[in-house]
Amino acid sequence: MEKERNREHFYVAGKGFKNLTITRDALKLVTERLSPRNRELENIPSSSALHRVLGENVISPVDVPSFDRAAMDGFAVRAEDTYSATINSPITLKLIEATAEASVRKGQASPIATGGCMPSGADAVVMSEYAKKALDEVEVSAEVHPTENVSRIGEDLRKGTLVLKRGQRLLPQDIGMLVYLGYEYVNVERRLRIAVLSTGNEIHDGPKVTPGKIPDVNRPTLINGIREIGCEPIDLGIAADEANAISKKLTEGLAIADIVLVTAGTSVGPRDFVPKVIDALGKPGLLVHGVAMRPSMPTGLGLINGKPIISLPGYPVSAYLAFVEFVPALVDEMLGTCHLPRPIVRAKIVRRIAGVLGSRTYVRVRVREETDGTYAEPVSASGAGILSSLVRSNGFVIVPENVEGYEEGELVEVELFRPVESSNENA
């Protein structure tokens, strides 16, 4: 017990971490001191702009449709000519071919295809299904009212309407709209560049097995995490546990990237050079060292000349979870964007899970659907060293700062990053 107390003491007010900062405060300390970024737009073909961040408001330059047009295949008519027509008592109209000169007159009908320009005189379209064509006549078996089956000029979009907003991520339908409005090219925000440095004497670039060395898991994981959030990774490689080597690489990163991430060496041990190196690089340096998050507590966040730098723990699970907690939110702040939340599923937790009061705890769970309900099983309680916990899980239970934990059998919300497993799959 005394030992446990000692540790708690250390975590809360130990030499390296006098205070742990609540994660949302940690992020705010950085974002409120960010340098205003020089926005850089890229003008790219709209058809290749999927998921890019729109850099300008898009205003409709035209009315859509730009003319009254048929919304169905059928016959352009004067609506009043069809009144009282039913399937049992159809009315008959004279078939004509309307042109720019010859308009549709009383008692006439002119064939028209979906999207076709409404001939003058006509104000409605009788669908093919309600019209039987004879030689020079059309038998109409349902009445239409004025404007029925007609897309009116400007009905979809009025000229001058704000269609797409700066800061939104372009979805497939948005790209269709851009093309429709004649935007062959569109201005999008340049992707943020995020540089990644790994540190440590014991790591090397895989895959060859080297005695006493372990492959660097953090760079491939983080580089792909960066791609997943639509940013451009810059690989700074590995620096040995040596202040000059780390400093040189970070300086290089800060020169070319918008955000710099560095893993390992961020705690309070004898080899933990990173915090001091960051502070020596420029002002204000680390603003936060030690966050109220489990795992990933030793994380540091700072700014060098207005650019964010995040010092992530060396353990792959800690590094990636701190990335997940801070980087997408930071990118949103920098670009003025929002991201979709992860899908949530409610599941019964099969084993008690402990949070830490005052900290935000990421518990990796495996959610599966059984015939009698949805269950979440904590994948590992053995800490951040267990890399496989992130690989074997399909969701997080995030225990917030004010919750001590969840009891066995309690219903919890799981944020999914992979689909729920079905019990058959396990069989």
Add this chain to the structure above:
Amino acid sequence: MEKERNREHFYVAGKGFKNLTITRDALKLVTERLSPRNRELENIPSSSALHRVLGENVISPVDVPSFDRAAMDGFAVRAEDTYSATINSPITLKLIEATAEASVRKGQASPIATGGCMPSGADAVVMSEYAKKALDEVEVSAEVHPTENVSRIGEDLRKGTLVLKRGQRLLPQDIGMLVYLGYEYVNVERRLRIAVLSTGNEIHDGPKVTPGKIPDVNRPTLINGIREIGCEPIDLGIAADEANAISKKLTEGLAIADIVLVTAGTSVGPRDFVPKVIDALGKPGLLVHGVAMRPSMPTGLGLINGKPIISLPGYPVSAYLAFVEFVPALVDEMLGTCHLPRPIVRAKIVRRIAGVLGSRTYVRVRVREETDGTYAEPVSASGAGILSSLVRSNGFVIVPENVEGYEEGELVEVELFRPVESSNENA
């Protein structure tokens, strides 16, 4: 009323659509007759395999860790030497440098870094924070038990364990794991190729304004929808409303793609060539024509020599929603994958929305967060011709077959495809 009845009659048993098929049945009719696909694997660098579908089971070829190693920076010790040490009554150990030859003996401590190989004799690590180094001594202020702060051989993964399953989409952490296990390359499923053809005399490739023509919105939208679900789009261009032209293009598509999509001409009007063209291409042809879905009812699904072909309506909203309903699920069936559901938010619907009993209705809504709750506003009730409804909305309310609609003020589940708006944004 009679007119309405006529129409209902038409929809349910009209000449083109004797029966409307429930969407999940429609998909099943296709998937249960699919030809077994010749699986084609690509061997690609693991570091570039983000979101690709794993084509093989990955078994751990090694124990992880492959040796007992330190989980913390500190000192390797014999745990029993530390028993009873506290911050007020530390114990003192002799500092040595353990080597392969010189093991840690009773009363000794050897410095060790996270990840370092545990020297023989030692069975635990005292963290730096609890150890004060003097000249040739270490003062230990907390006891450790055997294996404390040690990652034991195979603790994370045992050699021979199934780590990643064939059919899963690779996330950043999975790529980290592959690299860790020495998989420099990995076998992934070839991306499915999906060909897209637009038909119609009235459409042309934007952006130039051509009188009487409208830009083709469907191809750019669908091509990006295909990219979004991780498949490879093949652009077949535009064919005029003419059976031979459509047939030629579809034949071309079936030769190179795994799935073929064709838009417009799928209904029962005089220009609706597509269903007949598909039936003439091979067996069994269209299996379903007319689905119980609003919009997108005229959708057809079929197979030509074992390859799926989907005839989508010409209206961009109908085309895209039918794509959303059928194509991701079809791709999952063909690849043996699952996809994450869209995130769901519960919101109060601000206007009554009508479904159609027996049909699955996609209502486009705009969800916003107000100070007093979350509200969903139907974006347009004006049908599938209103392209902007997909662009201005951030979610779908999907009214299932057995529900008539939702009343104003009712709580509904919205499937989000963009973030919820906050009321500030609207201000």
